[in-house]
Amino acid sequence: SQTIHQWPATLVQPVGSPLSLECTVEGTSNPNLYWYRQAAGRGLQLLFYSVGIGQISSEVPQNLSASRPQDRQFILSSKKLLLSDSGFYLCAWSVQVDYGYTFGSGTRLTVV
Amino acid sequence: AQSVSQHNHHVILSEAASLELGCNYSYGGTVNLFWYVQYPGQHLQLLLKYFSGDPLVKGIKGFEAEFIKSKFSFNLRKPSVQWSDTAEYFCAVPSNDYKLSFGAGTTVTVRA
Numbered sequence: 001s002q003t004i005h006q007w008p009a010t011l012v013q014p015v016g017s018p019l020s021l022e023c024t025v026e027g028t029s030n031p032n033l034y035w036y037r038q039a040a041g042r043g044l045q046l047l048f049y050s051v052g053i054g055q056i057s058s059e060v061p062q063n064l065s066a067s068r069p070q071d072r073q074f075i076l077s078s079k080k081l082l083l084s085d086s087g088f089y090l091c092a093w094s095v096q097v098d099y100g101y102t103f104g105s106g107t108r109l110t111v112v
Numbered sequence: 113a114q115s116v117s118q119h120n121h122h123v124i125l126s127e128a129a130s131l132e133l134g135c136n137y138s139y140g141g142t143v144n145l146f147w148y149v150q151y152p153g154q155h156l157q158l159l160l161k162y163f164s165g166d167p168l169v170k171g172i173k174g175f176e177a178e179f180i181k182s183k184f185s186f187n188l189r190k191p192s193v194q195w196s197d198t199a200e201y202f203c204a205v206p207s208n209d210y211k212l213s214f215g216a217g218t219t220v221t222v223r224a
Contacts, residue, residue, distance in 0.1 A: 097206045106155045
């Protein structure tokens with residue numbers, strides 16, 4: 001069966017520090033991968049998605065970036081965090097969007 | 113591209129009351145529809161989905177949703193809520209070949 005792993009679960013980082021969040025999927029090949037952010041009272045915001053290795057689509061301009069170095073690995077990064085980057089970050093995968101997504105357990109990031 | 117709108121931002125009700133959350137999608141044709149639930153502090157989980165066939169879909173934890181094509185709606189219902197149903201609920205539809213479009217979410221608070 002397919003599983004999705006996301007870590008860390010919580011993270012407190014100072015302003016200006018770098019960020020690396022990792023997401024991996026097991027049990028499937030060539031999944032579509034997604035990074036979402038939930039900020040307080042702002043719903044779900046799609047940040048990036050990837051339909052294959054090295055293929056990244058950015059939905060919102062910001063100081064975040066994403067990479068997909070391997071088929072089932074999706075990384076969210078920042079060189080310098082801002083206070084506004086605080087939020088709940090969710091990774092998700094799908095084989096085909098018509099079947100919906102499966103979400104990871106999320107990372108709660110607090111930038112201080 | 114398809115989009116969804118959720119009518120209720122916050123619903124407060126007592127245990128044993130009936131719940132109905134509205135969701136409308138933007139235009140007709142073949143459509144797959146989803147409801148996701150997010151319990152406090154947790155990630156999103158699939159509650160139920162509609163692909164085709166019987167327009168009344170039953171999901172987990174006693175939830176059901178009815179697809180009404182003529183109204184472009186996919187409302188979520190539960191006849192008798194419990195305190196543990198306190199959560200945020202999101203309706204979603206594929207907006208293109210790769211992405212789901214999520215509604216703004218409805219926060220449901222069930223009072224004991």
